[in-house]
Amino acid sequence: xxxLLNKLHPYPFERLRALLAGVTAPAAYPxxxxxxxxxxxxxxxxxxxxxxxxxxGLATYPATAGTPALRESIAGWLRRRYGLNALDAxxxxxxxxxxxxxxxxxxxxxxxxxxxxxxxxxxxxxxIYEGAAxxxxxxxxxxxxxxxxxxRCDWSAVPEAVWADTRLLxxxxxxxxxxxxxxxxxxxxxxxxxxxxGFTIASDxxxxxxxxxxxxxxxxxxxxxxxxxxxxxxxxxxxxxxxKRSNAPGLRSGFVAGDATILxxxxxxxxxxxxxxxxxxxxxxxxxxxxxxHVLENRALYRRKFDAVTPALARVLETSRPEAGxxxxxxxxxxxxxxxxxxLYAQYNVLVLPGSFLxxxxxxxxxxxxxxxxxxxxxxASCVEAAGRIExxxxxxxxxxx
Numbered sequence: 001x002x003x004l005l006n007k008l009h010p011y012p013f014e015r016l017r018a019l020l021a022g023v024t025a026p027a028a029y030p031x032x033x034x035x036x037x038x039x040x041x042x043x044x045x046x047x048x049x050x051x052x053x054x055x056x057g058l059a060t061y062p063a064t065a066g067t068p069a070l071r072e073s074i075a076g077w078l079r080r081r082y083g084l085n086a087l088d089a090x091x092x093x094x095x096x097x098x099x100x101x102x103x104x105x106x107x108x109x110x111x112x113x114x115x116x117x118x119x120x121x122x123x124x125x126x127x128i129y130e131g132a133a134x135x136x137x138x139x140x141x142x143x144x145x146x147x148x149x150x151x152r153c154d155w156s157a158v159p160e161a162v163w164a165d166t167r168l169l170x171x172x173x174x175x176x177x178x179x180x181x182x183x184x185x186x187x188x189x190x191x192x193x194x195x196x197x198g199f200t201i202a203s204d205x206x207x208x209x210x211x212x213x214x215x216x217x218x219x220x221x222x223x224x225x226x227x228x229x230x231x232x233x234x235x236x237x238x239x240x241x242x243x244k245r246s247n248a249p250g251l252r253s254g255f256v257a258g259d260a261t262i263l264x265x266x267x268x269x270x271x272x273x274x275x276x277x278x279x280x281x282x283x284x285x286x287x288x289x290x291x292x293x294h295v296l297e298n299r300a301l302y303r304r305k306f307d308a309v310t311p312a313l314a315r316v317l318e319t320s321r322p323e324a325g326x327x328x329x330x331x332x333x334x335x336x337x338x339x340x341x342x343x344l345y346a347q348y349n350v351l352v353l354p355g356s357f358l359x360x361x362x363x364x365x366x367x368x369x370x371x372x373x374x375x376x377x378x379x380x381a382s383c384v385e386a387a388g389r390i391e392x393x394x395x396x397x398x399x400x401x402x
Contacts, residue, residue, distance in 0.1 A: 009127070012353060025349035032386040032389070034375050036375060039248075044291070044294040046291055047246060057278065057279025061276070064275060069282075073290055074093050075093045075257070076089075078257060081220070091263065094270075096254050097254070101275065103239055105132075106266065110136075110266075111167045118139050119170065120141045120170070121143070122175065123143060123368075124359035124371075126204065141158070144367040145367055151179075152183075175325070182224075184224055187225070191228060205239065207244055207324055208324065209244065209298075233258040237266075238258055251285070252277075253281055253285040306376060313387050319374075337371055341354045348390070
């Protein structure tokens with residue numbers, strides 16, 4: 001077996017199961033799971049209908065590059081969403097089977113294992129970044145996100161010696177779990193560093209379409225590059241999918257877009273990897289990328305949940321509505337996120353995720369410790385009920401938290 005597999009950490013939900021082992025939730029309370037970021041809103045009918053109407057495509061091997069129609073549909077959405085002046089659907093867009101597999105595979109294709117390569121990523125972070133780095137033979141370097149920086153990465157704090165060995169950087173904007181959105185100045189700094197040290201930027205933008213101000217959607221990396229005069233997208237690739245935007249996590253459909261030279265080599269990797277998207281899924285994806293009405297409805301549902309839940313939880317937790325995404329990142333009283341999650345489950349049958357499970361210790365610090373991630377993905381009624389139970393749970397403490 002590949003010895004690098006031994007470097008992988010248990011996934012956060014495996015750690016959560018271990019934390020709750022032997023704990024029996026009270027049967028008087030129906031289970032409410034706010035730990036996992038799986039969209040629960042209904043998948044739009046137009047996606048299902050397009051999928052069913054194209055089932056004859058199951059009789060055909062699909063091309064790894066996808067159909068020209070799908071690539072143009074994705075490119076058209078990117079142009080509309082980010083005001084891009086130019087994007088070549090044939091060379092600068094590639095469909096993928098959900099962003100998760102692409103984020104992982106990208107490191108395997110991009111990272112040169114010679115020497116002592118580094119992969120830089122946020123902390124806390126989406127665990128795929130670390131696993132991808134380790135299995136590519138690289139060492140992760142974590143850039144911490146703290147309240148005093150509005151949960152944004154301070155890229156300027158990374159030592160020069162680390163940048164010199166960096167082959168790939170994962171940026172996540174809007175952030176998971178914090179919901180923080182990178183500014184144009186943040187992107188300017190990253191692009192300057194990429195120019196200086198030659199590393200590739202992988203921008204994970206899977207939460208970009210869940211936001212709260214229709215007049216000011218989150219800034220995207222390609223959009224920032226264009227604003228800064230970088231329309232060749234050099235050393236920049238963005239990742240997105242339909243899972244959150246269109247409530248279709250089971251469709252496993254997304255894209256990568258950006259640097260044509262990198263995507264040409266990534267396509268070669270994916271051809272050998274066997275990563276082609278089936279034709280029915282491509283047809284459903286074309287329908288999804290071409291429609292914004294269901295996305296507006298989706299955002300409205302999330303806004304109602306945040307409007308109802310955030311004030312209630314802010315009375316007992318240190319939290320506020322994020323810039324984007326569907327998570328609340330909340331500091332817990334007492335600072336023990338694991339005990340908080342375990343006891344909340346034991347007393348009220350509500351699951352949230354310890355923040356320390358989403359972060360790594362570095363220099364004796366863990367920026368996720370003392371926080372929990374609360375995913376507002378269920379129905380409005382379920383989220384309100386969960387918030388009420390959390391309020392009662394904290395209010396029931398006498399002098400000290402558990």
